[in-house]
Amino acid sequence: MPLPIPFIQQCQNLLGADNVIAESECLRVYECDALSAYRTLPELVVLPETVEQVRALMRFCRDHSVPVVPRGAGTGLAGGAMPVAGGIVLGLSKMNRILSLDPVNRTARVQPGARNLAISEAAKSHGLFYAPDPSSQVACSIGGNIAENAGGVHCLKYGLTVHNVLQVQLVTSDGELLTLGGNGLDAPGYDLLALAIGSEGLLGIVVEATVRLLPLPPSTRVLLAAFASVEEAAAAVAAIISDGLLPAGLELMDNAAIRATEAFVHAGYPVDAAAILLCELDGLAEQVEADSLRAEAVLKAHGAIEIRIADDESQRRRFWAGRKAAFPAVGRIASDYYCMDGTIPRKHLAAVLKRISEMGGEHGLVVVNVFHAGDGNLHPLILYDGNRPGDFEKAEALGGKILELCVAVGGTITGEHGVGSEKIPYMCVQFQAAELEQFHRLKRAFDPDGLLNPGKAVPTLHRCAELGRMHVHHGELPHPQLERF
Amino acid sequence: MNDGDLTADIQGRIQQAAASATPLRIVGGNSKAFYGEDCSATAVLDMAGHSGFIDYEPSELVITARAGTRLRDIETLLDSHGQMLAFEPPYFGEQATLGGTMACGFSGPRRPFAGAGRDFMLGCKIVNGYGEVLSFGGQVMKNVAGFDVSRLMIGALGTLGVLLEISLRVLPKPESEATLIYAMADEQQAIKRMNRFSGQPWPLSALAYDGQLLSLRLSGAESAVQAAARQLGGDFDELGEDFWLALREQNLAFFEDDDTLWRISMAPSAASPAVFGTRLLDWGGALRWLKTDQPAKVVHEACEAVGGYAEAFRGGEKHDRIRLKPEIAALQSRIRAAFDPHGLFNPGFCRDR
Numbered sequence: 001m002p003l004p005i006p007f008i009q010q011c012q013n014l015l016g017a018d019n020v021i022a023e024s025e026c027l028r029v030y031e032c033d034a035l036s037a038y039r040t041l042p043e044l045v046v047l048p049e050t051v052e053q054v055r056a057l058m059r060f061c062r063d064h065s066v067p068v069v070p071r072g073a074g075t076g077l078a079g080g081a082m083p084v085a086g087g088i089v090l091g092l093s094k095m096n097r098i099l100s101l102d103p104v105n106r107t108a109r110v111q112p113g114a115r116n117l118a119i120s121e122a123a124k125s126h127g128l129f130y131a132p133d134p135s136s137q138v139a140c141s142i143g144g145n146i147a148e149n150a151g152g153v154h155c156l157k158y159g160l161t162v163h164n165v166l167q168v169q170l171v172t173s174d175g176e177l178l179t180l181g182g183n184g185l186d187a188p189g190y191d192l193l194a195l196a197i198g199s200e201g202l203l204g205i206v207v208e209a210t211v212r213l214l215p216l217p218p219s220t221r222v223l224l225a226a227f228a229s230v231e232e233a234a235a236a237v238a239a240i241i242s243d244g245l246l247p248a249g250l251e252l253m254d255n256a257a258i259r260a261t262e263a264f265v266h267a268g269y270p271v272d273a274a275a276i277l278l279c280e281l282d283g284l285a286e287q288v289e290a291d292s293l294r295a296e297a298v299l300k301a302h303g304a305i306e307i308r309i310a311d312d313e314s315q316r317r318r319f320w321a322g323r324k325a326a327f328p329a330v331g332r333i334a335s336d337y338y339c340m341d342g343t344i345p346r347k348h349l350a351a352v353l354k355r356i357s358e359m360g361g362e363h364g365l366v367v368v369n370v371f372h373a374g375d376g377n378l379h380p381l382i383l384y385d386g387n388r389p390g391d392f393e394k395a396e397a398l399g400g401k402i403l404e405l406c407v408a409v410g411g412t413i414t415g416e417h418g419v420g421s422e423k424i425p426y427m428c429v430q431f432q433a434a435e436l437e438q439f440h441r442l443k444r445a446f447d448p449d450g451l452l453n454p455g456k457a458v459p460t461l462h463r464c465a466e467l468g469r470m471h472v473h474h475g476e477l478p479h480p481q482l483e484r485f
Numbered sequence: 486m487n488d489g490d491l492t493a494d495i496q497g498r499i500q501q502a503a504a505s506a507t508p509l510r511i512v513g514g515n516s517k518a519f520y521g522e523d524c525s526a527t528a529v530l531d532m533a534g535h536s537g538f539i540d541y542e543p544s545e546l547v548i549t550a551r552a553g554t555r556l557r558d559i560e561t562l563l564d565s566h567g568q569m570l571a572f573e574p575p576y577f578g579e580q581a582t583l584g585g586t587m588a589c590g591f592s593g594p595r596r597p598f599a600g601a602g603r604d605f606m607l608g609c610k611i612v613n614g615y616g617e618v619l620s621f622g623g624q625v626m627k628n629v630a631g632f633d634v635s636r637l638m639i640g641a642l643g644t645l646g647v648l649l650e651i652s653l654r655v656l657p658k659p660e661s662e663a664t665l666i667y668a669m670a671d672e673q674q675a676i677k678r679m680n681r682f683s684g685q686p687w688p689l690s691a692l693a694y695d696g697q698l699l700s701l702r703l704s705g706a707e708s709a710v711q712a713a714a715r716q717l718g719g720d721f722d723e724l725g726e727d728f729w730l731a732l733r734e735q736n737l738a739f740f741e742d743d744d745t746l747w748r749i750s751m752a753p754s755a756a757s758p759a760v761f762g763t764r765l766l767d768w769g770g771a772l773r774w775l776k777t778d779q780p781a782k783v784v785h786e787a788c789e790a791v792g793g794y795a796e797a798f799r800g801g802e803k804h805d806r807i808r809l810k811p812e813i814a815a816l817q818s819r820i821r822a823a824f825d826p827h828g829l830f831n832p833g834f835c836r837d838r
Contacts, residue, residue, distance in 0.1 A: 104680050104754045127684070149629045160627065162636070163604050176812055183792045184750035184771045185597060188807040190645075190817050191590070194603055194636035198629045215686035242544030244567060244657030283705070284688060284713060290660075290706035343625040345545050375626035415627035423630070430630055434617045438824070439632050445819035458631060 003043050003088070007064060011046055011088075014056050019094065021045040030089050033076040034136070037338070037392055038421050042069075042083035047091045051169070051177065051207045057090065058205065059175035067451050068173075070201040072112065072144025075136040077339055078420025080148065080200050080456055087454070090205065092143050098122050099208070105183075106213040107166060112143025112206045116150075119211060128213035131158035134416070135324065143206045149198030151416035153249040153323070154280070156374040160416070162197040164212045170196055170204035173447040178204065195442075200418050201453040203446040217282035220248070221292055221311050222319045225304040226273035230254055230369075233275035234349035236302035237373040240279065241346060243298050245291055249280040250374030251323055254353070257330065257370040257381075258322070264329035267322030270306060277304075277373065278323055280316075326370040327381070334383035337368070338395045342406030343377045343415035352409060356380055356402055363398040377415035378406070404429055419457045427457075428464035436461060488537030490551065492610075492618065492649055498530055499647065499829065500616035508832045511643040513553060513585035516578025520589060521642050523803050525833040530647065532584055539650060540624070543568060547607060547624045549652040552584025559583060563655055571599040571656040575733050584648040590640030593733040594691035594702070597683070597753075597768045603639040605654045611638065611646035614825030624652045637820075642834045645824040659704035662690065663714055664725020667699040672757065672764070675699050679769045680754045687713050691729055692769040695739060700728060732767065739765045739776070745801035747775040747784055751793025758787035758795075774798075781805035 012020045021027060022044055032039040048054045061068050067087030074081055083089050096113030103126035108119050116137040119130040133152035134140055140150070146168060151160045158164070167181035181193035196203055227233040233252055240250065253261070253276050258269045269276060277299070281291045292309070299307055310316045322329075330337050344352055353369060360367040360382070371379040380402055384395040403413040403426045413419070413426040427436065439458045443450070459467075502509050508526035512518075513533055536553035543566040550559060556576055563569055573593025574586045587609075592601040608622025611634075622628055622635035638645060669675045675694040682692060682701060688709055691702035701717070702725060703710045714721070722728065731737045740746065749758065753770035762777025775795075777784065781802045788795035789808075797806040809817065821828075 103684065105752045106680075106684055107752075127686075149633070151627055155627070159600065159604065162633070163600060178812060178816065179810070182750055182794055183752040183755070184794070185768060186601065186640075186750050188750075188794050188796050189809050189813060190641055190820060191603055191636055191639055192813070192816070192820075194633050194639075198633050203632075215684055218686050238544050241546060244660075246657065284686070284709045286712045287688060287706050287709035290708055343627045345547075345625060347542065347545060372627075377627045410623065411625050412623055412628040412630050414630050415625070416629060418629050419631070427630060432619070434615075435619045435621065435631070438613060438617075438619055438634070441823035442632055442634070442820065445816065445823045 003066065007066070008044060010060060011044065011057070014060065015046055015048055015053055019047045019049065021047070030071065030074070030083060030091070033071070033074045033079060033081040035077050035079045035420070035422055037386070038079040038082050040083045040085065042089045043086070044088040045091055046088055047094045049094045051171070054090070054171050054205055054207050055175040055177060058171055058173060061088065062174050062449065062451060065449065065451065067454050069453050070147065070205050072141035072147065073115070073139050075140040076144060076148060076420060077341070077417040078414070078422045080418050080420035080453070082421050084454055092141065095207065096141070101126070103128065107210050108213055109208065109210045110142050111208060113141045116140050116142060116145055123213045124216070127216050129216050130211055131164050131214055132161050135327065142209055142211065146197050146206050146209060147199065147201045148416070148418040151372070151377070153251060153372065156250055156372070157246050157248045158214065162194055165193065165197060165209055166212055167210040168193055168196055168206055169208035171207050172204045173449065173452050177207070181210070198418070200420065200457040202443055202457050203452065219285040219288045220280060220282040220316060221288050221309060222316045223279040223281070223292065223295055223299065224308040224310070224319050225277045225279065225299040226270045226306040227275045227277070227303060228273070228305055230275045230353050231350040232303040233277055234353060234373070236277060236299055236304065237349060238346045239298050239302050240295060241374065243294060245295055247279050247295070247374060248282045249278065250372070251278045252276070252369065252371055252373035253323065253326065254369040256366065256368040257326055260333045260368065261322035261326050261329040264332055265321045265325045267318055269322050273305070278319060323370065330368050330381050330383070334366070334385070336384050336386040336392070338382040338384060338392070338399055340378065340380045340382065340399050340402050341414045341417040342403050342411055343375070344406050344409050344411035346376045348409040349373065349376065352378070352405060355405060359398060359401055363394055365395060365398055375415070376411065400426060421456055424459045424463065425467050427459050428467060433461050433464070436464070489534050490537070491535040495530065495532070495535060495647060495649065496612050496616055496618055499612050499614070502528070502829050503614065503616055503827055506827060508829050511647055511831055513582030514555065514578060514580030516576060516581040517585055517589050519799050522806060522833045524831050526831065532647070533582060535649065538562070545624070546655050547652055548655055549624060549650060550583055551650055552582060552648040554583045556581045556583055556586050564658070567658050568655045569658045570605065570653065572596055572602045572605055573733055574602060575735070577734065583651055587639055587651055588641065588643045588648060594693060594729050594767055597692070597771055598690050599656070603636045606635045606639055607652040607654055609635045609638055609648055609652065610650040611648055613646045614827055614829050618649065619646070622652065626654060643831050644821055644834050645830070647830065659690070661707040661710045662702060662704045662726070663710050664722040664728065665701045665703070665714060665717055665719035666722045667701070667719045668697065669694070669699050670697065672696070675766065676754060676770050679766070683753065683769045687717065693732060694766040695737070696763065696765065700725065702729060737765070739763070739774070742776050744776040744778050745797055746799040747777065747801070748796045748798040749773040749775055749788050749793050751788070751791060755791050755793065758784070758791050758793060760784050760787045
């Protein structure tokens with residue numbers, strides 16, 4: 001049912017006509033996030049410019065029982081910002097300023113729409129940076145990062161968003177403004193800040209954040225190690241960690257990823273290697289030197305056939321260029337790809353990668369692997385052709401099997417992208433009914449009417465029942481004809 | 486240590502408590518009984534017997550143990566593999582358990598540089614107030630499936646559920662550590678110095694000021710620690726390790742007093758709250774211990790004025806131990822009811838604030 005005209009008019013009164021989008025051509029921009037296979041045309045998009053406008057909107061939507069889907073930069077990979085029927089999309093893109101930067105306390109106070117990379121750029125002249133660096137950091141916003149507890153290449157050493165945010169201003173579904181966290185490193189009472197981070201827009205709207213800035217490391221070195229088998233590369237990852245090293249980043253690319261990126265950005269990767277590892281070490285020069293010697297010894301002992309070292313900025317950039325361009329590069333060799341995000345214990349890396357490759361074969365699909373190996377966070381890219389009928393469904397089924405495999409070896413269905421709309425079915429695999437119910441009770445403590453991003457992140461038990469009892473050992477998804485939202 | 490899985494017993498006790506509306510006082514090693522509000526429950530749920538390691542593979546940097554496992558046993562095991570709990574949890578008694586440690590959520594001097602207890606929490610198994618055994622999080626570093634209930638348990642003092650099992654991320658112990666000291670009489674000067682150190686890329690792992698000496702700990706490769714020490718100047722403190730341990734365990738002379746001990750969390754460079762008393766600064770200035778005989782009202786208001794939060798850590802007026810904004814207090818009550826609708830767990834804690 002479309003939203004009534006008076007409702008839209010009142011939104012215009014609250015925000016100004018320029019900040020309310022109701023024309024279907026303009027609405028199309030907001031029908032999906034970066035998971036473009038999942039689309040719903042929104043009925044109304046509102047773009048508030050102030051905290052007070054967000055509060056007024058939330059009160060207004062509560063009074064009219066209209067669901068609200070928060071949206072940052074729309075770079076999410078799990079359909080978390082996908083519109084819902086009968087609801088509005090609340091975009092935070094106009095609240096994009098860095099409000100203040102405090103180099104002495106090493107913090108930045110930012111609006112939710114501020115871009116991730118813009119914070120590090122603003123902090124650079126003070127010798128500081130904001131550590132979490134999701135690959136979309138040029139575009140993604142801090143509000144979205146908080147909603148998803150975003151990670152990135154360097155979170156192995158520097159942590160996720162939850163480790164790097166000190167305070168959040170959150171507007172609840174009834175328009176209340178809450179301050180979570182504090183100016184110091186903690187606040188009294190329950191750790192509501194940790195709870196809010198990664199809550200996928202279900203508990204409140206982030207309208208301001210204070211993030212921690214860290215001193216830029218004076219020295220950085222990247223090692224590129226080539227391996228004759230993916231298994232050896234995976235074993236080397238576990239060995240580096242168990243040797244006591246804590247690299248800033250430790251990434252793995254398989255041969256398909258190496259070839260795709262090499263053809264795209266010419267990073268100079270060894271195209272015949274079955275896999276490469278990129279291992280970044282940073283800190284004082286003496287620390288980097290000591291760690292580098294140890295890392296080289298471990299890599300050699302685990303079968304590295306070649307090790308290259310990049311010390312200067314331009315060389316390092318070249319090493320990373322391929323990794324950073326990996327997704328678009330894969331986009332060039334296949335018309336579409338579907339990116340998964342399971343995390344597993346490192347000891348299972350080799351076996352799981354092998355099994356994923358086999359399962360790809362069984363489904364007649366190619367899987368490319370380029371991922372955060374150091375913390376066991378897989379990103380299998382399943383290649384498919386969206387124009388070929390049934391191909392996406394095949395990719396989705398394979399993706400589901402991969403996630404079930406991750407859970408079966410003691411891992412999780414999502415390491416950093418979030419559940420969103422996409423992984424709702426697999427939440428029924430990872431959690432028992434009582435746990436899902438506990439999530440819903442917690443949600444109601446914040447949002448009793450269930451108006452914030454409904455249907456995302458946590459499935460209802462009814463939904464799980466509809467999807468069938470999807471335990472890991474079962475075969476095909478039951479009821480594949482049901483749309484998954 | 487007698488290892489035992491008492492999950493079924495504990496779950497039974499809680500179901501029984503729910504049926505008979507008998508609140509429970511959750512006790513592990515009873516090493517931190519001084520902390521928190523007064524608990525009104527008389528029936529004790531003894532967790533110390535629910536102990537033992539469940540999983541530890543050094544190469545995974547993860548340890549999973551039952552809540553009643555002694556912290557000492559965990560650290561001894563980790564130490565034998567060159568690893569540690571990087572948040573340096575205080576014991577406040579040899580009998581301290583893992584469950585009590587995480588439920589209180591204290592972190593030691595390494596916290597600003599390595600992270601707090603909650604930052605190392607990967608997953609847990611709990612019993613909620615419905616008597617249901619639930620698992621959240623897991624044993625992997627990155628996990629964003631579902632709300633972060635595991636971290637919510639840290640510092641919740643057991644009021645949201647009884648912790649049964651806990652998985653923590655562990656880190657390799659640094660190859661080398663050294664403590665440097667700087668004599669400094671002026672607190673403002675010490676605060677300035679600590680913030681300058683923190684803003685530069687030194688391999689810091691602790692930074693404190695006791696009113697006379699600024700102490701700084703370096704951790705890392707031997708060559709890096711030595712290089713940093715050369716550039717930072719200051720004097721080596723050969724007894725540095727003892728100092729950090731005594732600071733963590735509150736065994737320094739500063740803590741021997743009958744006055745109320747307040748814990749103040751605030752921006753590291755802000756001036757200390759204007760309250761008559763003596764202070765000790767940890768966490769590079771972000772944590773300030775205050776000993777004073779001033780009433781709670783005075784302390785809370787002075788801390789609020791400098792943008793900080795005060796908490797009566799030892800002693801003081803239990804009914805005014807911490808202050809929460811009314812909207813936060815109301816939300817906490819609703820969250821508590823979502824986990825423990827009958828108010829079974831540690832009633833008196835985390836309520837009516």
